[in-house]
Amino acid sequence: xxxxxxxxHSTGCMFSCMKVQQLFQALLDCLGTNLxxxxxxxxPDAIVEFPYAPAAGIVGRVDGRDxxxxxxxxxxxxxxxxxxxxxxxxxxxxxxxDAAWFEVHGTADLPGGKHYAQDYVIFVRTAxxxxxxxxxxWNMVPILELR
Numbered sequence: 382x383x384x385x386x387x388x389x390h391s392t393g394c395m396f397s398c399m400k401v402q403q404l405f406q407a408l409l410d411c412l413g414t415n416l417x418x419x420x421x422x423x424x425p426d427a428i429v430e431f432p433y434a435p436a437a438g439i440v441g442r443v444d445g446r447d448x449x450x451x452x453x454x455x456x457x458x459x460x461x462x463x464x465x466x467x468x469x470x471x472x473x474x475x476x477x478x479d480a481a482w483f484e485v486h487g488t489a490d491l492p493g494g495k496h497y498a499q500d501y502v503i504f505v506r507t508a509x510x511x512x513x514x515x516x517x518x519w520n521m522v523p524i525l526e527l528r
Contacts, residue, residue: 401481401507402472408512409467409485416457420450424511431517437524460527462489462497480506480514491527499523 404422411419423429423446435441443452457465466488473482482504489497499519506514 400510401474401479401505404507404510404512405472405481405483405503405505406470409470412453412457413465413467416450416454419453420446422512423449423515424508424513427511427513427515429515429517431519433519433521437521439524460497461492463491465489477506479508480504497523497527 408419408422411417411422425446426444427446427449429443429449429452431439431441433441440452443449456462467485468488469484469486471484473484475481482502485501485503487497487499487501491497502518504514504516505512
């Protein structure tokens with residue numbers, strides 16, 4: 382216990398990683414409701430990447446806070462996600478105290494009584510208390526089933 386406390390105190394990692402985790406949790410909460418406040422979570426020059434998206438004909442990178450906010454709003458409206466919920470959040474901090482990997486399960490209701498379920502792996506890097514880089518990996522099959 383004394384060694385763990387010393388590592389946390391010496392590196393400051395626990396404090397910084399909690400900031401990343403808290404910001405990511407706030408993002409999940411925002412995505413699960415009405416997207417209000419989404420712009421406050423991203424740095425003006427933030428980058429959002431979806432490496433698998435181009436294979437499904439979806440944009441793979443969005444640059445800048447305004448474009449990111451429009452993208453998330455567009456996705457929610459186009460697909461018709463309702464009651465987006467997230468569970469089983471796991472956090473994997475690394476050597477960089479301003480970055481972490483996350484695993485999370487997401488579900489949503491869709492028009493016509495359909496249901497969406499997805500497991501995500503997401504990398505988040507923050508700068509000055511905002512998300513500067515967001516990279517989201519997901520399974521292609523549930524996305525293709527939406528079409």
